[in-house]
Amino acid sequence: MRRRTFLAALPVGLSAVAHATSQQPASTPPAAPTRTTDDAPAPAPSRAEAGAVNPNLKRPDVHSGDRIAGASYASRSAAWGVNGAAATAHPLATLAAIDILRAGGSAVDAAIAANAVLGFVEPVSCGIGGDCFAMLWDPKTRKVVGLNGSGRSPRGLSLEEVRRRAVNGFVPRVGMTSVSVPGAVDAWWSLHQRYGRLKWAELFQAAIAHAQAGVPQVQTIGYYLGRNLARFLKPGSGVEETANAERVYGPGAAAAEGDVWRNPDLARTYKLIARGGREAFYAGPIAQAIERYFRRIGGWMTRADLSAHHAEWTEPLSTDYRGVDVYGLAPNSQGLSTLQMLGILRHFDLRGMGFQSAQSIHHQVEAKRLAFEDRARYFADPNFFRAPLEQLNSPAYAAERAKLIRADRVMERVMPMDAPSRGDTTYLCTADKNGMMVSLIQSNFRGMGSGLVPDGTGTGHPTLGFMFQDRGELFSLTDGHPNLYAPGKRPFQTIIPGFAVRGGEPWLAFGVMGGDMQPQGQAQIIINMVDYGLDLQAAGDSPRWHHEGSSEPTGEAQQTPGLLRLETGVPEATRKALAALGWKLGEPDGGFGGYQCIERRPGRYGAATEMRKDGVALAY
Numbered sequence: 022m023r024r025r026t027f028l029a030a031l032p033v034g035l036s037a038v039a040h041a042t043s044q045q046p047a048s049t050p051p052a053a054p055t056r057t058t059d060d061a062p063a064p065a066p067s068r069a070e071a072g073a074v075n076p077n078l079k080r081p082d083v084h085s086g087d088r089i090a091g092a093s094y095a096s097r098s099a100a101w102g103v104n105g106a107a108a109t110a111h112p113l114a115t116l117a118a119i120d121i122l123r124a125g126g127s128a129v130d131a132a133i134a135a136n137a138v139l140g141f142v143e144p145v146s147c148g149i150g151g152d153c154f155a156m157l158w159d160p161k162t163r164k165v166v167g168l169n170g171s172g173r174s175p176r177g178l179s180l181e182e183v184r185r186r187a188v189n190g191f192v193p194r195v196g197m198t199s200v201s202v203p204g205a206v207d208a209w210w211s212l213h214q215r216y217g218r219l220k221w222a223e224l225f226q227a228a229i230a231h232a233q234a235g236v237p238q239v240q241t242i243g244y245y246l247g248r249n250l251a252r253f254l255k256p257g258s259g260v261e262e263t264a265n266a267e268r269v270y271g272p273g274a275a276a277a278e279g280d281v282w283r284n285p286d287l288a289r290t291y292k293l294i295a296r297g298g299r300e301a302f303y304a305g306p307i308a309q310a311i312e313r314y315f316r317r318i319g320g321w322m323t324r325a326d327l328s329a330h331h332a333e334w335t336e337p338l339s340t341d342y343r344g345v346d347v348y349g350l351a352p353n354s355q356g357l358s359t360l361q362m363l364g365i366l367r368h369f370d371l372r373g374m375g376f377q378s379a380q381s382i383h384h385q386v387e388a389k390r391l392a393f394e395d396r397a398r399y400f401a402d403p404n405f406f407r408a409p410l411e412q413l414n415s416p417a418y419a420a421e422r423a424k425l426i427r428a429d430r431v432m433e434r435v436m437p438m439d440a441p442s443r444g445d446t447t448y449l450c451t452a453d454k455n456g457m458m459v460s461l462i463q464s465n466f467r468g469m470g471s472g473l474v475p476d477g478t479g480t481g482h483p484t485l486g487f488m489f490q491d492r493g494e495l496f497s498l499t500d501g502h503p504n505l506y507a508p509g510k511r512p513f514q515t516i517i518p519g520f521a522v523r524g525g526e527p528w529l530a531f532g533v534m535g536g537d538m539q540p541q542g543q544a545q546i547i548i549n550m551v552d553y554g555l556d557l558q559a560a561g562d563s564p565r566w567h568h569e570g571s572s573e574p575t576g577e578a579q580q581t582p583g584l585l586r587l588e589t590g591v592p593e594a595t596r597k598a599l600a601a602l603g604w605k606l607g608e609p610d611g612g613f614g615g616y617q618c619i620e621r622r623p624g625r626y627g628a629a630t631e632m633r634k635d636g637v638a639l640a641y
Contacts (some may be wrong), residue, residue: 081589092559094590096632099558099620102640106628107131108617109449110146110534110636113236114138117227118451119639121219128453129157129216130224132461133209137228137291139447140205141284142236144270144469144488145245146534147447149290149302151465151490152201153208154350156337156520157216158527160456165339165348165520165527170208170332172201174493175321176508183506184498188259191575192494192506195472196259197320199491201512202330203302205463210299211332216457225295232288232486238276239635245445245469246270247277253472260472261318265484269474286477287486293478303327306478310485314475337520338414340364343551345528348520352400352408356517358540361392363547364419365426371552377564377591379598380428385548386568386585386604387426389541390435393571398437399503400574402511406503413438431582431603435571445469446516446539448532450619452626458619460518460530465490467536499576513574519543527621529557535614538567542614561616561631564590569607588613 084094091098100106105128107118117138118131126134132155140148153170178198186198193199213221238246250270253260260266269286276282293301301307308324315322337348340360347363349356365388374380399408412418418438425432446464465471470488477484495513496506504513515536521529529550533542542565549560570583584607587596600606615634620627628638 084590092555092562094564095559095562097558099556099627099629100638100640101625101627103625104454104641105131105452106619106626106638106640107135107449107451108619108628108630108636108638109135109139110447110615110617110630110634111139111142111239111242112635112637113142113227113231114449115637115639118449119641120227121224122451122453123641124219124223126219126223126453127216127455128451128457128459129212130219131451131453132449132459133213133217134224134227135449135451136205136209136447136461136463137225138231139449139463140487141228141232141287142239143242143447144465145242145249146445146465146469147205147463148465148470148487149205149294150203150470150487151463152204152492152514152516153332153461153463154354154514154516154518155208155212155459155461156348156350156518156530157460158456158458158520158522158530159216163525165337165522167335167337167348167350168208168211168332169335169350169354170204170211171353171492171511171514172204172330173326173509173511174201174496174506175323175326177323177326178321178508180498180506180508183496187498190498191577192496192498193259194467194494195253195491196261197315197318197322197471197473199471199493200320200322200473200489201493202322202326203490204330204332206294206302207299207330208332211334221298222295225291229288229291229295232284232291235281235283237279237281240278241635243276243278249469252468258472261320262473265474265476266472266488269484269486284486286482286484289477289482290485290487303330307485310478311475317476318473338410340414342367342547344523345547345551346522347547348522350517351403351410352513353402353511354514354517355396355400355537355540357400357410357414358392358396359517359519359543360414361395361419361422362388362540362544364414364416365391365423366544366548368420368423369426371548376553377595379595379602382566382587382591382595383428383431383599383602383604384426385544386566387432388423389544389568390432390571390583391422391425392540393537394435394437394579397572397574397579400513401503405507405510408503409438429602434579434581437572446534446536448518448534448615448617450530450532450617450628452530452619452621456527458520458527458530458621460520460532462516462518462532462534464492464516464534466492466515467494495575497574497576502574502576504574515539517543519546521547529618529620531616531618533614533616535612537569537571538612538614541567542616546616546618557618557620557627558629558631561618561629564588565613566591567613586610586612
């Protein structure tokens, strides 16, 4: 599967031209040329025919063309530059980041500008109704710094009320019960206050211009947008108010691939944030509009909930994996899961087992199962529960867990230490000429979010143009569980940025988006690069595995041995050998995440993105 956008190879010097052009409304296309010969080809199929019934699109027996250099399965080569780099899930977001860097902005400035653009062009994954986490390399202190930008549940929503509204014993997946305070804007503000170089308002110029003028829809985002909107609008969906979502994303707005779509309501909201900073969202006109909206639909979010929110600077956890220090954020994030997987796998010779071999994948999946049982048992808001992080991340504990893995068969039921399959998330990374590297992940969580789009500030601003996250779905309703719902508490979080340091120098800012796929994907990236010597592009394009069925922090029980999904590129011999070991294999469902990465080498940066998303990586 090969990337289709020309922007992957666009010279960076043309970014300003492309950026300006994208802000102009599309003109009427010229008439198609006519042929005068008798050998005219048959007319091209319509978009509906090509996307719905074309038998040539879904062909697991057909693979991408041959590359003359590099990995045969790579979609392209990495982009390299000496001044800066950016990799995001959408071409226009990457261009916005590069433009900020070329204007003298920091990697943090570039990341915020890119994230703001993504909030418009990729609403299925992110937006200012969601949360944000980041790790970055601070070249002045020469340390990896972490930021937890997750929001809390409304203080007026009691556990008893959540249980009354529960569906099958769990917090509803959509609607106002699932909404927690959005943390993204405050996270941007916190990052900018410490590391920004350009003026705050400059960071929103590209996003505002695109949302006003409109941009062509891209393939993957268009697919998820249509699917999620249909789910929200379906009778009995559980979403209390859908007119606003239909206005912003509905027919005529949520365009199909190639059609131009706009979000002027979001542009107006961005203008308020650009002028008023953090306070516009958490205390000013946007906060007032949010409070009025929840009062109208019978919800609980108040301006007091919003104004009380503040992101927290944190010291990331780390583990050594064969000479590489891999970093992750502590709970309520699931970053520790990546570190636990790698700590266990350090005790096995994966290189000797062979790339994409059954034994290599078998050991990786078993390490995931072990790590995820601890994730389900211990990960929660540290203000409510102190997990034994030092013990969970210790080499001694990893060695004991590694002894449980058998090479000849799948483990039986896995237990945690004694003491969801898909998410909608965007990941991006940036780097600047001063050596700062930013790894940032931002999300509305599952299925685009809660389905709720808030009313606007008044005349000329009918909605705020963004959807609230449904992150509250990740609370447990089980008495005694560390992640049990409580008012003013942060739920367990799936979104995790990745960072790696080698020899005391920053090496990788990377991430793999997608719910519980994130630690699984991060571990596979590190293994591909460290154990199998793949470059940063091939490491992301390499076929992946995804395991489902571990216990969850929401209280969902373990399934033994769960379901192991393999992408079509995994060798057939490997599939058969895994089945013989006892793995239940499932069909690939597209839930294998989406990857971006920036690699630092002396005097230069490499940037990569992969074919599973619509993104672009650029460096200059």
